[in-house]
Amino acid sequence: xxxVCIVALLVSFAxxxxxxxxxxxxxxxxxxxxxxxxxxxxxxxxxxxxxxTVKCTGEVEGVLGDDEVWxxxxxxxxxxxxxxxxxLEKESGSISIDESFAYDDTHNCFFVDFHTDSSETDYPxxxxxxxxxxxxxxxxxxxxxxxSFGNDVYVDNQHDTFIIHPASIASVxxxxxxxxxxxxxxxxxxxxxxxxxxxxxxxGVENCFVVQFDTNExxxxxxxxxxxxxxxxLTCPSGEYLNATGYCESCPSGKVCTGDNTFEDCSxxxxxxxxxxxxxxxxPDKTTVLTDLTGTFSPETxxxxxxxxxLVHPLNMSSVSITCTGVTEPDADRVKASYALSSGxxxxxxxxxxxxxxxxxxxxxxLPSFPPVGSVIYENSIAVTFTTDADGDNYEGFSCDYTxxxxxxxxxxxxxxxxxxxxEICPGNSESYECPSHQAxxxxxxxxxxxxxxxxxxxxxxxxxxxxxxxxxxNDRLECDDILCLSDWYLEGNECxxxxxxxxxxxxxxxxxxxxxCVEPMTTWLVLGGGAAVVxxxxxxxxxxxxxxxxxxxxxxxxxxxxxxYVRHTQ
Numbered sequence: 001x002x003x004v005c006i007v008a009l010l011v012s013f014a015x016x017x018x019x020x021x022x023x024x025x026x027x028x029x030x031x032x033x034x035x036x037x038x039x040x041x042x043x044x045x046x047x048x049x050x051x052x053t054v055k056c057t058g059e060v061e062g063v064l065g066d067d068e069v070w071x072x073x074x075x076x077x078x079x080x081x082x083x084x085x086x087x088l089e090k091e092s093g094s095i096s097i098d099e100s101f102a103y104d105d106t107h108n109c110f111f112v113d114f115h116t117d118s119s120e121t122d123y124p125x126x127x128x129x130x131x132x133x134x135x136x137x138x139x140x141x142x143x144x145x146x147x148s149f150g151n152d153v154y155v156d157n158q159h160d161t162f163i164i165h166p167a168s169i170a171s172v173x174x175x176x177x178x179x180x181x182x183x184x185x186x187x188x189x190x191x192x193x194x195x196x197x198x199x200x201x202x203x204g205v206e207n208c209f210v211v212q213f214d215t216n217e218x219x220x221x222x223x224x225x226x227x228x229x230x231x232x233x234l235t236c237p238s239g240e241y242l243n244a245t246g247y248c249e250s251c252p253s254g255k256v257c258t259g260d261n262t263f264e265d266c267s268x269x270x271x272x273x274x275x276x277x278x279x280x281x282x283x284p285d286k287t288t289v290l291t292d293l294t295g296t297f298s299p300e301t302x303x304x305x306x307x308x309x310x311l312v313h314p315l316n317m318s319s320v321s322i323t324c325t326g327v328t329e330p331d332a333d334r335v336k337a338s339y340a341l342s343s344g345x346x347x348x349x350x351x352x353x354x355x356x357x358x359x360x361x362x363x364x365x366x367l368p369s370f371p372p373v374g375s376v377i378y379e380n381s382i383a384v385t386f387t388t389d390a391d392g393d394n395y396e397g398f399s400c401d402y403t404x405x406x407x408x409x410x411x412x413x414x415x416x417x418x419x420x421x422x423x424e425i426c427p428g429n430s431e432s433y434e435c436p437s438h439q440a441x442x443x444x445x446x447x448x449x450x451x452x453x454x455x456x457x458x459x460x461x462x463x464x465x466x467x468x469x470x471x472x473x474x475n476d477r478l479e480c481d482d483i484l485c486l487s488d489w490y491l492e493g494n495e496c497x498x499x500x501x502x503x504x505x506x507x508x509x510x511x512x513x514x515x516x517x518c519v520e521p522m523t524t525w526l527v528l529g530g531g532a533a534v535v536x537x538x539x540x541x542x543x544x545x546x547x548x549x550x551x552x553x554x555x556x557x558x559x560x561x562x563x564x565x566y567v568r569h570t571q
Contacts, residue, residue, distance in 0.1 A: 019043055019111070021080055025132045025155040029056075031114050031125035038116040042128075045076040045109035046153075050135035052110055056089075056097035058126030060116070067116040068092045069126050071099055076109035095126045134158050141165040141208070145231050150178065151213055151224035158215040162227075165208035168234035168246045168261065172209055178225035185215040187225055208246075236261050238277040251276040268336075269307075269350065269385055284309040284385070287345040290402070291315070291415030293430055298326075298399035299386055306333075306388040310400070311342055313381035316417035318407035320382055323364040326398025330359035333388040335398055337365055340383035350383055361398045406430040409445050420445040423462060437461055438478050453477050456494070469494055 019041035022029070029042040044052070060067040071089040074082040084106050089097045101110075112128055136159035142149060145166045151158070164172065174189060190210045211227060236248035242261035243249045251257035256264060256272045256279050266272060266279035273280045287309045288297060297310045312320060324335060336353040355363050367382070384400060406417035408428035420426035424434050425441045425448055435441055435448035438459035442449050453464035458473040458480055467473055467480035470491060474481050485496035 021045065025049075025134060025153065027130060029112050029128040029130065031058075034060075034116070034121050034123060034125045036116060036118045036121055038114065040114045041111050042114075043076065043080055043082065043109060043111040044130060044132065045080055046132050046134070048135050048137045049103050049108055049132050051100065051102040051133045052130060053100040053133075054097065054110065054112070054128055054130045055099075056091075056095050056112065056126050056128035058095040058124055060092060060095060060114075060123050060125060061120055063092050066092055066119065067121075067123070068114075069095050069097070070113040071097055071110065071128075072113060073101055073103075073107045073110050075106055080109075082109065082111060097128070131156070137161065138163065143167065145169075145233070146229060148226060148228045149211075150226040154180075154215065154220045154222055154224045156215060156217045156220055158213065158220075160213040162211040162213075163208055164211070164229055164231075165246070166231050168242050169208070169231040170234040172229055172231045174209070174211075174227050174229040176225050176227050179222050180213075180224060181215070181219055181222055184218050185220070185222070186213075188212045188214075234261075235259070239275050267352075269387070281347050281350065282307060287311060287347075289313050289342075289345050293317075293405065293412055294401075294403045296399060296401050297384075299397050302388070302395060302397045304388060304390050306386060308386045309347070310384040310386075311340065311345065311347070311381045312384070312402050312404065313342060314404045314406075314412065314415060314417060315380065316406070316410065317370055317404040318410070318417070319368050319370055320402060320404040321364065321366050322382060322384070322400055322402045324357070324361055324384070324398050324400040326361045327396050328358055328361060328386075328398060329388065329395055332358070333386070333395070334358045335361050335384065335386055337382060337384050339379035340381045341379050342381045342383070347383060349379075351379065435462060 018039065020029075020032070020043070022042065022044045023046055024044075025046050027044075029044075031038075032040060054071055056069060056071065058069070060069060069089075069091050070087055072082075073086040073088055075084040076082050086107060088099050088101060088110075091097060103109075110130075112126075114126065132155075134153070134155050134157065138161040139149075141163040143166055147164075149162050149164075151160060164174075176187060180187065188211070190212065213225070234242065234246070234248065236242050236257070236259065238259040239251055239257050240248045241251055241257045241263045251263050251272075254265075254272065256266060256276050258264075258277060269282050270279040271282050272278075284307050289311045290297060291314050293314055299306070299308050312322065322337060324337075326335075328335060335355075335357045337355040338353045339351040340347050341349045355365050357363055365382075370379075382402075386398070405428070406412050406426070409420050409426050410417045410430070411420055411426045411432035412418075412430040417430070420441075421432055423441055424432045425445050426432050427446055433448075438451055439448040440451050440462040441447075451459040451462060451464060453459050453473070456466050456473065457464035458467055458477045459465075460478075470483055470493075471480035472483050472494070473479075483491055483494065483496070485491050489496040489498050491497075
């Protein structure tokens with residue numbers, strides 16, 4: 001029992017009283033004792049109260065002004081301090097109060113006031129039965145992706161609505177446990193179209209679900225229910241975004257919606273595609289494709305809303321240097337250079353510009369490694385773009401010079417850096433070269449190296465070839481020389497052999513020579529060649545001491561500068 005002072009607006013005195021607080025929607029109020037100068041207040045304050053019915057009976061002393069029972073409608077704050085009192089009934093003696101009343105914006109509770117004077121107290125007092133009708137309650141929406149809720153009270157004619165509205169849900173699963181009065185008290189789960197479900201799937205126009213709990217005026221001695229729910233998030237399709245109310249909506253004009261529930265702007269030089277699902281490169285007014293290894297380019301004209309592109313595109317180039325100079329409108333018209341992936345004049349992607357100039361244009365971009373290291377896509381060209389705004393384009397414009405190179409091991413032909421031709425070298429100046437006959441290209445085709453031959457092979461036509469029979473490789477192995485034998489030896493195939501049986505060596509091409517290549521002595525041969533006849537006398541060098549069977553050695557030149565014809569004269 002607490003002591004509180006209640007200010008009565010309709011009476012001219014203040015009551016300082018003990019009070020009892022009741023937070024049930026129905027119950028009984030009776031006086032606690034009956035004493036002289038007693039002042040008790042019994043406050044009934046429940047949330048969401050719509051109306052109340054109070055019936056009091058009993059007996060207290062005398063007439064009004066002695067012991068009294070008051071029924072007062074009031075406003076209670078969060079601490080149950082009352083104000084704005086409205087006395088509905090005031091009785092003494094035999095008590096018979098039967099009052100129904102509604103609440104409004106200035107009255108949300110009631111209390112029964114019992115006070116006595118200092119005279120006789122031999123009376124039973126009073127007893128009141130009350131019922132507070134609960135208004136239909138819609139609780140604040142639950143926005144968590146998962147959670148639980150349930151009834152906080154269980155009273156007659158209860159109508160509670162719970163809204164579960166997490167941001168952008170695609171589906172929800174709800175599990176209910178507990179107990180309610182069979183048949184009469186119900187729990188209904190509905191989507192925003194008020195169709196009952198147990199497990200809900202939501203479309204773009206439905207983004208919450210509703211649980212409705214209703215009771216009647218019969219037995220409500222049940223615990224009620226608890227609902228545990230989980231949801232899955234809503235993912236908008238490409239071309240749509242999730243708006244602030246949790247719905248999927250068409251992508252705003254000029255934006256792109258890629259399917260992540262958001263929208264975004266396209267970067268410079270790009271515009272949304274027809275379905276607004278991705279940014280595509282803006283189609284230039286004019287595209288110039290440059291495939292030579294060196295060149296100069298510039299816009300032919302300078303006009304408003306201009307968008308012109310130059311593609312430095314010697315295919316497979318390994319490095320490029322670009323120098324641009326000129327003057328454009330400051331902060332409005334811009335020259336930019338980017339890596340690009342292109343095919344002909346069509347550009348499928350460009351990187352963020354590595355150069356962007358406006359006003360005074362004066363830059364040199366040295367790109368020694370192309371495509372750039374760490375590139376995500378295989379860029380194959382440099383895109384230089386020129387954009388202007390809608391006014392003020394009375395400027396000289398710009399001009400660019402560029403030089404591209406092919407990689408070591410490649411050469412340039414017809415707009416393309418190509419693999420070095422077989423057998424040739426490409427040292428890195430975009431040219432190809434054939435090696436000398438005695439040399440060949442190294443494995444990387446970057447330099448010529450000597451062909452190394454062994455045995456009877458010599459180097460010719462970039463490879464090792466065996467010398468013809470009767471010849472041997474020269475010391476530098478660049479050609480073949482005749483094999484020369486000693487005076488008493490003859491050539492047999494690729495070897496020198498000694499004459500046997502007193503025969504002397506002679507060329508196997510001389511008529512009547514033995515198969516061994518030896519001839520008889522004292523035979524004269526006319527050697528005809530070059531239009532003149534030469535008589536070669538075969539001399540017996542040793543006569544009988546060293547010559548046998550009248551055969552003698554011959555002496556002939558080992559090399560001739562013209563075809564030879566031999567005519568035999570016998571002495």
